[in-house]
Amino acid sequence: MSAPGFLYVAIASVWLASAAQAARTDVTIGMQLEPPNLDPTGGAAAAIDEIVYANVFEGLTRFGPDGSVLPGLALEWSPKDGGKYYVFALRDNVTFHDGSAFTAEDVVFTLDRARSEDSTNAQKALFENIERVDIIDPTTVEIHLAEPSGVLPFNLAWGDAVMVDEASVDTLATAPVGTGPFRFERWVQGDRVELVRNDDYWGEAVALEKASFRFISEPTAAFSAMMAGDIDAFPNFPAPENIPQFEADPRFSAVVGSTEGETILAMNNAKAPLDDIRVRRAIAHAIDRAAIIDGAMFGFGTPIGTHFAPHHPDYVDLVEASGFDQDAAKALLDEAGVTDLTLSLKLPPPSYARRGGEIIAAQLREIGINTEIENLEWAQWLEQVFKGKDFDLTIVSHTEPLDIGIYARPDYYFQYDDADFQAMMESLATETDAAARSALLVDAQNKIAEDQVNAYLFQLAKTGVAAVGLQGLWENSPTQANDLTGVFWQD
């Protein structure tokens, strides 16, 4: 090394040493899956929102850490004419990362784009009820609905409903431009996405100057990266069995919270003999949820008896209705006249599915049902199970918030087709009264549990780990997000 070179290094190390005294302003977040693109309005992958939601993009409303709907780019809103239309007052000092101002025209563009014929939005249903969006003045819009609805502010809080600018819409997938507190810096494919602080942010400045999201799919490698200090936090750590080891290490804190992930043993309701409710009930009664939570998740998870999150105020505990009862299961199978049954059990990669599947296979064997396990990669699973509906049983976690509405879609992969349930969901969509909405949600939960559409296993826990000192990460996961706006390092 040349003498000047040495000098630079010496100066740099002195500077680094002094910088280490002050609180750190960068963070590296670990994620298991890399997103296919970075456009939350044009892709279904949870990994997209886990990077950009609340960080790069914002919507008119947003979810808070507890799942409540908070103001985003709209200061306030009010339903008019019994929920027939809504008036949104927009913030007036907001600019996109490319410098252009955020105005009412962007709201119209965003919502028209999401609803358009060729829209690739993964949650088009969120916008179905919107009839038209009117500009009153640059900071006021009226959103008119086809049917009165109480859920518009909730729908607009989703990552799929964030505001985009017409000028940058073609490059959102690789170079997202939003209004958030962080701007996109670069994406090293296969490794990481880097964000930097947006110094022109309209709101309170964030503490972090730089945030990297690193993708490590292998749980063992994730464990090593955390232990080596390469990663500061892994909000959804993929191997729950390692959580006690992090808890025991003074350098880390483990944060176990809730997610919106109802983990279910989905059954192909359109395929014999699973079209017989007695067979579906028999399968549900054969399953010992405690053994699955213990064996597959190492104790993390809450048993559920219907497709609803236990932390939701309208949740009904129906676990007992399909409780572990092998005698009842065998009796139901006899009644249905089913003998010598072999079912396919197709399992996607997460350990809840792979391990849970082995446990369920053993439990079904106890009542005389054989399974043929087939371990699939996500792409194969989407192709065969989700799109092709070529399966008998599968295990998957449905991580969207309040997604009981999927049971009203007869072409959805488990193919539950029930007119009563579809009517319930229709009335729910237009019901604006809170008490009546709650009642409908309770009825809906009971209905799918009574019909035993699927076997309901457990609510996925959010098993997060973070370096001690890193504060402000969400404990729970009301939506798929790693909101870094409140994250800071404590000395």
Add this chain to the structure above:
Amino acid sequence: MRRTAAAIGVFLVALLVVMALLSLVWTPYDVTRLAIPDKLQTPGAAHWLGTDHFGRDILSMLMVGARTSISVALIAVGIGLGAGVPLGLLAASGAGGWIDEAVMRFNDLVFAFPALVIAILITAVYGPGAVNAMIAIGIFNVPVFARLTRGAALALWPREFVLAARVAGKGSLRISVEHILPNLSNLLIVQSTIQFSLGILAEAGLSYVGLGAQPPIPSWGRMLAESQTLITLSPHVAIFPGLAIVVSVLGLNLLGDTLRDKLDPRLTHER
């Protein structure tokens, strides 16, 4: 020294075979029955090698896993012998002709792909499972035996006893079967032992990446894969299947070396 190695090889292979055969009639515990409350027990009196994350007895799983490994490797060698040897004989009997060229270029083609890549391709297209693993590993064995057979057979064709047979009016097919093949048997036995141990490794590799025998059939590779995140917590769940693979491959290689020393005509001058 050589005798000790031979003894160790024979002992380890015998152990492997006995474990596999015994598992047909008896295992300490049922490997398909899960006992979650007993999970991750360290080796002890009740479970000699401890239990895995589902509370299954690791010794029982290793015994049944040995059966999986052996059957996959055995059939894979069978495929290699069954297709490779006739191809090699055919190529040698028409040496220099277009059949020879066709057979050997086809072999080159198959050889150009690493075994694991072929196996992944086959199992990805036709679905994972023990049968497809057998076929995948078997296909890789074909060019190995074809080349070996052709090379050795070519060396035999100019020999006097072959010339005598030709003078007696025997066709090349008969000569290949009646005169060439018997003289290759030692060589093929040695190569089969080596391919067998490679087959066990390949099966472990395939089931490690999830393309071998599917659950609940135990397989060493999958046991290793499943214990990966537990290695810092309960090392024994990874150590024993790992040891099983190492020990069987070591045993088979020692046995293979011994057989080669005894049987391989190319080495006779050393004795």
